[in-house]
Amino acid sequence: MVEAVNDALHVELARDESVLVLGEDVGRSGGVFRATAGLRERFGVDRCVDTPLAEAGILGTAVGLCMAGWRPVTEMQYDAFSYPCLDQLITHVGRYHWRTGGGMEFPLVIRMPYGGGVRAPELHDDSPETYYVHTPGVKVAIPSNPADAKGLLTAAIRDPDPVVVLEPKLIYRSERSDVPEGEHVVPLGKARLAREGDDLTLVAYGAMVPLCERAADVLADEASVEVLDIRTLKPLDEDALLATAAKTGRVVIVQEAPRVAGFGAELAAILAEKAILDLRGPVLRVTGYDVPYPYWKIEDAYMPSVERVVDAARKLLRF
């Protein structure tokens, strides 16, 4: 999957001279996950820039780069290291277009590896999507497979608004599948039906999508399970969410972020507001807990697992 990210960056930097990449260790080393490998050699030091170690500085200078006519693609090295950039994100990135009365666009991208399950040290495992989704003026996409990783990043780079792309590092190397060559765009705001079914829907994004597919396999003898991959948290494909709820009448939402006020709560609220008569039981959530992301000897207990998803699905099927 990380090769698909790298592919998208190569294609877009070649296509549009105003696209540049900046971040920590993106140039000389090609990124700690190799997402930016080869860019500096191919496009030069001015288009793939190793910056000082300062996330707010990276995003703040990206705002100024937009004003100078660039389309900056910033990399935050890890999910939890992105928090300093929230200052710029909330106070400026999400507001500047509005503040200019629509006069100026800020077509910047913030991409980062995110999420747990990789046996990493503290603060290398967070799922920070809610902070980003909750910021007006900012769009958020999360791919679950290599083709979408390329297509969503491409759409993000071309979008006139600031877009955050969270790349699930749990499946950076494990998810392997064919990726279209050359330019490949997956439009923002379109969910993907990962699997069709009739009795129950598992709604997820990122690394939780392949997990839900495994859970659907386990449940195969008991129920026909649909899996909806949200793909873009904002703008959200509400029609796809409501359509699957209308079809199966049973929805389990799976997210690895802490449960409280997580994105799953937003999805559940939409179902409560707009799908109540379609539902045959409560909307259930399988999530991380309201605790700091644990050290890795016990992280498997924190992360949603096939067992927890199957258990929730069975409860709902029996409701």
Next chain:
Amino acid sequence: MAHVAQGEPELRRVIDEDREVDGLGDQELLELYRSMVLLRTYDERSVVYHRQGRIGTYAIFWNHEAMQAGAVHALEDDDWIFPSYRESAIGLLRGMPASTILHWWRGHPAGWWNPADYNVASICVPIATQVPHAAGLAWGKKLKGERACALAFFGDGATSEGAFHEGANFAGVFQAPLVLFCNNNGWAISTPVGAQTHAEALVDKAAGYGIPGVRVDGGDVLAVYEATREAIDRAREGGGPTFVEAVSYRAAPHATADDPRAYIDLERVELEKQNECLGRYERYLRRHGVLGDDLDAEIRREAAELMRAGIVEAEAEPDADIALLFENAYANPPASFAHDLAELRRVLGGGLG
């Protein structure tokens, strides 16, 4: 590497030394005066408008006009200005209508402007976060091979913020053509500069970024102009950023909502008022035979007229339609906005009433 304290331990001064500045003829000296009068008039009228309930809370910049006009006159029109709220009216010096800025302080969306129309960024309300923007713009212009530079205004308190540090550091590393202009008026609301830093002078920070620093009398418009122009010339020639510390003393409240009597040195304020920057410059111009009574009266009348017209225009602006709530949040808005707006119209009926 940095000039800092060893190069210029004293404040750079021009007016008190009765020097002249290269490149400033009578015409330029008067333009500078016009700008200062315009800013002063804007500021004094705004305090009145606030008391009359015609604008909202307002951040006063009385006695900061020398720093603002001196710095901006050292720029070319292609150069970008990144103001803090203390420089809210800086757009006046780039031809922005007074009504636009008055709209901003009246909380009306007509107070937004497109920065590219004036090369003036939006007014930055949080502290120091505009510094990395200015560094990014200057660096971005340099990468494109354009000659434009940038100047970021910020106060003494801003130098405590991480955003200042990150912006200054990025500008140094990328040798961005940027002037970091610190208006050190001694106070961040009620906190004195001595409680912001243990450094002897803010300009000493320049050394940490490997960039030149210069310290000027912030009440001396010609010293500010001269120092900023040197910094801009160096930036344009590829010499990277400069830190300019302009030292003054805040002789007015932080804002219309502030009462400084609880914390400020009132005797010092009185001294500062007697030596305020516009009067100092006016006396200099009269001493040098550049300004006389008639011309002064005309310049002040023009400024007053511009403000009168500005407030009339601002107050004549119709209320904003509620559609503006949604219109510019995204360049490419989500479909849900249309539904939200329709619902809001249904509930509100005729409008906000």
